Amino acid sequence: MLANRSIDIPYQQLPFKGQFNISPLGAFRNELTDQPHRHDHFQIIWFIKGKGRHMVDFVWYDVDDNMLFLLRPGQVHQLDCEREGYFMYFTEQFYFTNKHDKETLYDFSNLFDHWHGYGPITISENTGKSFLGLTELMAREINCAPSCNKGIVKHYLNAFLLLAEREKKRNASETMMPLSHDGRVVQLRRLLEQHYQTEHQVTFYANAFALTPKRLNEITKDTTGRTVTELLHDRIVLESKRNLAFSHKSVKEICYELGFEDPAYFSRFFKNNTGISPQDFREMMFK
Incomplete structure (x- = not known):
């Protein structure tokens, strides 16, 4: 059951480094993370190991190993689980350099679109290895201050999203629910x-x-x-x-x-x- 909270739900304010950040899930804990909250940015939560549950917009999902959750700005979520892995966020300002970029993100086979029903993505072992390499590259680059290159990070993020898109399609085909697109x-x-x-x-x-x-x-x-x-x-x-x-x-x-x-x-x-x-x-x- 959700915690009893009678105040306006906050947009979580974390000590982020800028328009993009990536961090181990173990470090992703404060007074809000285990309570219902929402963000004003896109968020990716990758459970390399997980046990428990994760609420997204009033629906609880079982958390398991090698599972990926993608959150749009404004979605309410709550973590109630043991977790190891990574989370990353990026703002519209970071990703949407121009109109084409915005259309591209929204067109990632509806990666952040939920008309087909929201749900986590199960990640294969090979894709997990690729994810791990990309997260390490992104973390290394953003820690190269003051010479961190936004374009390099964005290319790594694009590769991550393309792999996630492929895994989402694989999940859909395995459950006999192919995604159509218009x-x-x-x-x-x-x-x-x-x-x-x-x-x-x-x-x-x-x-x-x-x-x-x-x-x-x-x-x-x-x-x-x-x-x-x-x-x-x-x-x-x-x-x-x-x-x-x-x-x-x-x-x-x-x-x-x-x-x-x-x-x-x-x-x-x-x-x-x-x-x-x-x-x-x-x-x-x-x-």
């Missing part, structure tokens, strides 16, 4: 992230692609297994849970922030999508 769905994700609080109609998103709502739904259904409305509702529910669990905001305040005009309707929406009322969810989190 660039329009990547663009849709960005639109949903920008407008989910204010635009709740499929027509708005379909117009952005000059498509009919029916056609856009067909595209998202083929690629993600979900309709545009379902993807939108998933995002609204997630943000609702984050606010209910980790803020002082009233249900009415959360309702208005998420673009609902009627708190009673918002409560019905939340219960229809979760099976529990907003107030009951909040009370459950604090037991």
Whole structure:
């Protein structure tokens, strides 16, 4: 059960060296790491050895050896496990030198995209050896102050992400869940992230692609297994849970922030999508 916390959930502030850092997981401990928290940067957590569990956005995952978790900015997570390995983070400012870079990261076969359902990536022995070499190279380079070269670190990081992408595809093929891809769905994700609080109609998103709502739904259904409305509702529910669990905001305040005009309707929406009322969810989190 999550710890009883009634304050606004913080964005964790750690003594990072700059726009990128890498460190052993054993050193990744402070007053927040074992409590629910979130970051304003991308984070990679690689368990070389692990036993226990890891919560990401209110879902607990069993932690095992050779397991990789990829976190986007804003995701709530909590570590409750024994761990050896590495974590690294990088900011948008570090990685996104230009527009092409941003499109490349978001297009890493949806490495940091969760429309197919979030989950850790199991790493093969050979890839683990490559990861270890790359983490050592990255750590060595960032410790070469003041001559540390951002471009060199970024190339090592790109290699790490490409290997992670390959492992994610291998995981999907082994579970008979091949990942399909459509660039329009990547663009849709960005639109949903920008407008989910204010635009709740499929027509708005379909117009952005000059498509009919029916056609856009067909595209998202083929690629993600979900309709545009379902993807939108998933995002609204997630943000609702984050606010209910980790803020002082009233249900009415959360309702208005998420673009609902009627708190009673918002409560019905939340219960229809979760099976529990907003107030009951909040009370459950604090037991």
